[in-house]
Amino acid sequence: MKLDKESLKGKLVFLGTAGARYVAFGFERQAGGLYFGFPSVNVHVDPGPGAFVHAHRKGIEPHWTDVVILSHRHLDHCADVNHVLESMTLGGKRKRGLLLCPSDCITVDPVVLEYTRKNIEKTEIIKEGAERELSTDLTVSFPLKHIHGVETYGVVFRWKGTVYSYVSDTKFFDALIEAYRGSDLLILNTTLLKPNPKIDHLSAEDSERIIAEVKPKLAVLTHFGRTMLSAKPWEVALSISERTGVKVIAAYDNMILDLETLSVVRQR
Numbered sequence: 478m479k480l481d482k483e484s485l486k487g488k489l490v491f492l493g494t495a496g497a498r499y500v501a502f503g504f505e506r507q508a509g510g511l512y513f514g515f516p517s518v519n520v521h522v523d524p525g526p527g528a529f530v531h532a533h534r535k536g537i538e539p540h541w542t543d544v545v546i547l548s549h550r551h552l553d554h555c556a557d558v559n560h561v562l563e564s565m566t567l568g569g570k571r572k573r574g575l576l577l578c579p580s581d582c583i584t585v586d587p588v589v590l591e592y593t594r595k596n597i598e599k600t601e602i603i604k605e606g607a608e609r610e611l612s613t614d615l616t617v618s619f620p621l622k623h624i625h626g627v628e629t630y631g632v633v634f635r636w637k638g639t640v641y642s643y644v645s646d647t648k649f650f651d652a653l654i655e656a657y658r659g660s661d662l663l664i665l666n667t668t669l670l671k672p673n674p675k676i677d678h679l680s681a682e683d684s685e686r687i688i689a690e691v692k693p694k695l696a697v698l699t700h701f702g703r704t705m706l707s708a709k710p711w712e713v714a715l716s717i718s719e720r721t722g723v724k725v726i727a728a729y730d731n732m733i734l735d736l737e738t739l740s741v742v743r744q745r
């Protein structure tokens with residue numbers, strides 16, 4: 478199913494489901510991030526490598542984007558940020574758009590060029606606990622700094638009484654549960670099958686713990702590394718679902734979710 482400006486409204490598109498280096502840069506899955514088509518504002522979260530092209534192929538023109546959010550500076554989350562910002566301003570012709578990112582995305586060895594930042598309307602630095610309005614019916618907040626080597630935040634949208642949370646890359650720690658409590662939709666970057674103390678990513682077991690406590694209406698696993706892909710993410714999701722009683726699904730590339738019904742839109 479190809480989207481257009483109208484059918485994008487009220488949809489969330491998974492432009493990528495690849496996690497970490499091997500799967501993202503080995504091209505085993507796409508890594509284009511999450512595209513939220515809120516009716517008032519289009520938000521592109523974590524435009525990793527290929528985001529620009531994957532969006533276009535799905536019928537989403539990158540210049541429709543109003544807000545770009547980077548959860549952190551790892552390249553599988555931001556490799557295409559400059560393309561997306563450049564497109565948003567039509568190559569600097571229209572000064573518009575907002576970038577929200579941690580400070581280390583634009584300071585030392587910046588992943589967002591000074592050149593592209595000059596062309597957009599505003600860059601705001603994400604801090605733990607920050608919240609801001611994106612439109613009259615939509616807010617975004619960053620409840621918690623994650624543990625992931627570089628400065629990393631999860632993202633929470635509140636739109637028409639519904640809470641949409643994106644738990645970006647992180648090692649498991651208890652505060653995650655409180656930070657994302659109350660979520661209706663809980664998207665979890667579940668990179669590992671089993672916990673590995675040396676790697677700062679959630680495993681399927683960690684995600685299950687969070688899901689069991691938070692009890693969202695729908696949990697979506699994404700950002701898969703190799704161990705998750707070999708274990709068939711949809712089977713892992715089903716078993717978590719059976720144990721927790723929460724509806725859990727595994728995202729696939731270009732999956733579309735209806736933001737009002739929290740159901741997967743059937744692809745033609």
Ligand SMILES: [Zn+2]
Pocket residue numbers: 549551625646
């Ligand atoms: Zn990362």
